[in-house]
Amino acid sequence: MAAGRGVRRGAAAEALALWRGRRAAAGGGADRRYATYLGAMLMLVCVAPAARALWLAGSDPEVVQALTGAAAPRIAGICAAAVWIGALLVGRVRGPALRPPTLASVLARSAHSRAAAFGGAVVRSGWSLVAVTAAAGACFGALLVRHAVPGTGLAGLDSMGAELLAALTGAAGGAGVGACAGAIAAIAWLAGQAAPRAAGPIAAGIAILVGVTEALPEIARVTPWGWIADAWAAAARLATAPDAGPGWTTPGAALAAFALALLPAAPALLARLETAVLEGQAARWESSAVHAFGMDFSSALAGYVPRPSALRRVRAVRDRAGGAAAAGLVRVFLVRDAVGAARAPARLVGGAIGVAVAGPLVALASVAPAPGAAIGVLGAGGAVLAFAALGPFTDGLRHAAAIAADLPLYGVDDAHLLLLHSAFPLSAVLVLMGAAALTFSVVAGVGPLAPVLGAAAIGVAALIARANAALKGPMPLRLLASIPTPAGDLSGAVRLLWAVDGVLLVALAGAIAPLALHAPAWGFVAVAPIGLLVAIGIGRWRGRRA
Structure with missing residues (x-):
């Protein structure tokens, strides 16, 4: 049986390689180069100025005071829960297991397992989401910790070197917490695609549970969004009291353990993917991509x-x-x-x-x-x-x-x-x-x-x-x-x-x-x-x- 699974997985890999080769021969490389160019222009025109404005805004003393305030950790935890709920709901209309329409239809209706046919797409989408959340966590961590430089007692370093070291330390811790949050979001994203009808009630249940933890704060310490809040509070304490130490090891370890415990559920979720869902999402995404490629963003969103x-x-x-x-x-x-x-x-x-x-x-x-x-x-x-x-x-x-x-x-x-x-x-x-x-x-x-x-x-x-x-x-x-x-x-x-x-x-x-x-x-x-x-x-x- 193991040999049969290996053969099917090899056949699926060969089919995917053949598909990629035919697309490259048909001019797909030129399309990818143009898409890369458009992405670079988008980064230059929109993303880079917005990122710089956000960093300058975050460096404002009043913003730093708000980020290190008493309510900031709770808001951070609620935002993380909102991201997970959003990933669960987005999975119903566009999940991580996505292939071109023809390929999705052929693979979904074949004898290949869902993991062999769509596992690569899920892994790529999941890593992309983890990279985004890790980058966001690194920015927030660096922003909070860099203000802890006065009084750190770092001997032999000038203020610029101490600020850089503090920023790197905060960025590393924030990236770890953000990566764990991204891994949870990736599993929720796949769960929304695997069980689209149950995603709505589950999201509503999570939202209710978040509201309950706001009313009973002692419960929040055993929830993932509570661990996010504890990690934020630890970084905020370091920003206001540098001698307190990072202190985010415990919530970070709990969040990492929770993310690792969810990862084994991915194969079971992949096996639950329905053919109709895979084909419908692939067709809608292809149509939206064509409209977006022509700069018609209204029509690109109309399909959803x-x-x-x-x-x-x-x-x-x-x-x-x-x-x-x-x-x-x-x-x-x-x-x-x-x-x-x-x-x-x-x-x-x-x-x-x-x-x-x-x-x-x-x-x-x-x-x-x-x-x-x-x-x-x-x-x-x-x-x-x-x-x-x-x-x-x-x-x-x-x-x-x-x-x-x-x-x-x-x-x-x-x-x-x-x-x-x-x-x-x-x-x-x-x-x-x-x-x-x-x-x-x-x-x-x-x-x-x-x-x-x-x-x-x-x-x-x-x-x-x-x-x-x-x-x-x-x-x-x-x-x-x-x-x-x-x-x-x-x-x-x-x-x-x-x-x-x-x-x-x-x-x-x-x-x-x-x-x-x-x-x-x-x-x-x-x-x-x-x-x-x-x-x-x-x-x-x-x-x-x-």
Whole structure:
């Protein structure tokens, strides 16, 4: 029997090698080189500036004080649990066991074991996730420990050498904890793919357990997120009291033991993978990759929009109730968009949570005592989160933009239809972000005017950017022309900027808007990104029939 398994594993390896060889002969190498180039441009244009801004923001004294505060370890543990829950849910739609559609179908329907056919893909995806979480843990560890240099007593080292040594020590410990968290997330990711129907209840159970441990802190010490919190608290103590020592050996060892105990479950989870799940995820990912390769990110994400599953018997379009004609029409479209969004309840709840969380982020940036990099990162993060979370609320807006280039279908002109479909997302932005910002101001004991106004302004900017994205249409042919320069062809960077212009402008608006509250002279600069969004939207609206 062992010999039979070895033969099947060898046959699967030969099939995979043959597939890779045929793809390379058919020009797959050129596609990979172009994908590598696009990835390098993305790193240069987006990731590197964002990473530098995050590091500068993290080095701000107020941010360091917040990271070493009493509540920071609990928040770190909750964030780790949220990552594991997210990995479990993401596995239902895109798991680590992924092959090209044809290869996935052939291997899934063959006599080869799941481990031989899909084990390599799982290992690569798992190591990639572990590398990301280890890098994040190393950054947080270095950020916390590097502030412990004064008073460390490192003889024979100048301040720069002591700071570097402390940063390396913190990075090593943080990387270890992050790698363990990544390994747990990788197993949860595979579990979501192996048991997609059970992933939702399991995720809900973990979330409830996290809430229980928040109410009963003594239970948290025997949970993985509690060990994350203990490791963070140990690093924070080292940052505030250098003579306390690292102290994260015990929680780190417990987390590593838990991760190692989960690893043997991977083969059993692989064996549970269903053929229909493997084929469906492979087809959706291939379609999304093709759209993303062409810089059409909206279409790339459209394949993962869940199908309507609730309120199918509830009428979305209803007759106008009494009152003014204009108010009745607004009410009709408001109800229509609300019922349509509620038919995908999980997506709607996720979007509502994202919009609500964006409110306190923008509010915190609005009430910061002095401008700095931390304010910009908070404001930009809140703005981008609001832009991303508004997706479930703007389906009607995208529908209005899609039919705006044709004859009117509903007896309403194009501009009026677009405004009517804006009522639901605008209400969501003002209610959710405004209420969250107001709640933050009450809890923080600050005036409500600046937080609420800042959240409302950024929310409206995110909605305008969503409308711009709906009106964008296909990429202009002139952007496909090459732009030769001494540094190389910049056409890929230009196309990338065109694809993510809304996200960049919203992030810029969120980063600059709080400055207007600190210095009125910055008011013109703060509204410039929003004005640019409006101008771009007007230009796209006028050229929608071209």
